[in-house]
Amino acid sequence: xxxxxxxxxxxxxxxxxxxxxxxxxxxxxxxxxxxxxxxxxxxxxxxxxxxxxxxxxxxxxxxxxxxxxxxxxxxxxxxxxxxxxxxxxxxxxxxxxxxxxxxxxxxxxxxxxxxxxxxxxxxxxxxxxxxxxxxxxxxxxxxxxxxxxxxxxxxxxxxxxxxxxxxxxxxxxxxxxxxxxxxxxxxxxxxxxxxxxxx
Ligand SMILES: [Zn+2]
Numbered sequence: 001x002x003x004x005x006x007x008x009x010x011x012x013x014x015x016x017x018x019x020x021x022x023x024x025x026x027x028x029x030x031x032x033x034x035x036x037x038x039x040x041x042x043x044x045x046x047x048x049x050x051x052x053x054x055x056x057x058x059x060x061x062x063x064x065x066x067x068x069x070x071x072x073x074x075x076x077x078x079x080x081x082x083x084x085x086x087x088x089x090x091x092x093x094x095x096x097x098x099x100x101x102x103x104x105x106x107x108x109x110x111x112x113x114x115x116x117x118x119x120x121x122x123x124x125x126x127x128x129x130x131x132x133x134x135x136x137x138x139x140x141x142x143x144x145x146x147x148x149x150x151x152x153x154x155x156x157x158x159x160x161x162x163x164x165x166x167x168x169x170x171x172x173x174x175x176x177x178x179x180x181x182x183x184x185x186x187x188x189x190x191x192x193x194x195x196x197x198x199x
Pocket of ligand 1: 055056057058059143153
């Protein structure tokens with residue numbers, strides 16, 4: 001669960017609310033290692049959403065049967081696949097990569113503990129992905145017309161993937177954050193102990 005920013009003064013929060021994420025330059029390039037990790041997390045995202053999605057057409061677009069072995073981003077997923085990890089489709093991985101980039105861009109201007117952080121990342125990702133030249137979840141293009149325009153399943157799916165990715169990402173950020181606190185606490189306690197011993 002994302003923490004609320006109770007420690008951050010209201011004024012700072014207001015300032016963040018006025019920050020337009022589209023103003024932040026998109027300079028983030030993911031390293032091949034990060035891309036692999038993103039594809040791996042995308043497998044969890046797909047697995048989680050498969051259980052939650054009501055629409056079987058959309059659910060089918062989350063995963064793919066055969067991974068393209070020449071595609072390096074699937075390397076980690078392939079390696080770990082013995083445990084039955086779901087292979088995410090290229091579109092699922094693409095949304096997760098964009099979510100990772102948005103996560104990094106947002107993190108530079110506001111703390112991930114902020115209340116609206118997850119929503120901002122989700123909206124930023126959706127906007128970036130939907131404005132791409134190459135259509136996302138192209139196989140769902142016809143399916144889009146099965147539904148009402150205000151209930152566009154492609155947008156719903158992109159949002160769901162981005163939201164789940166951010167949720168997992170925030171969980172890990174929380175763990176990193178907590179461990180950094182405890183590390184500094186241990187260091188503090190250790191230095192106190194050393195001081196005490198030298199007295
Ligand atoms: Zn659908």
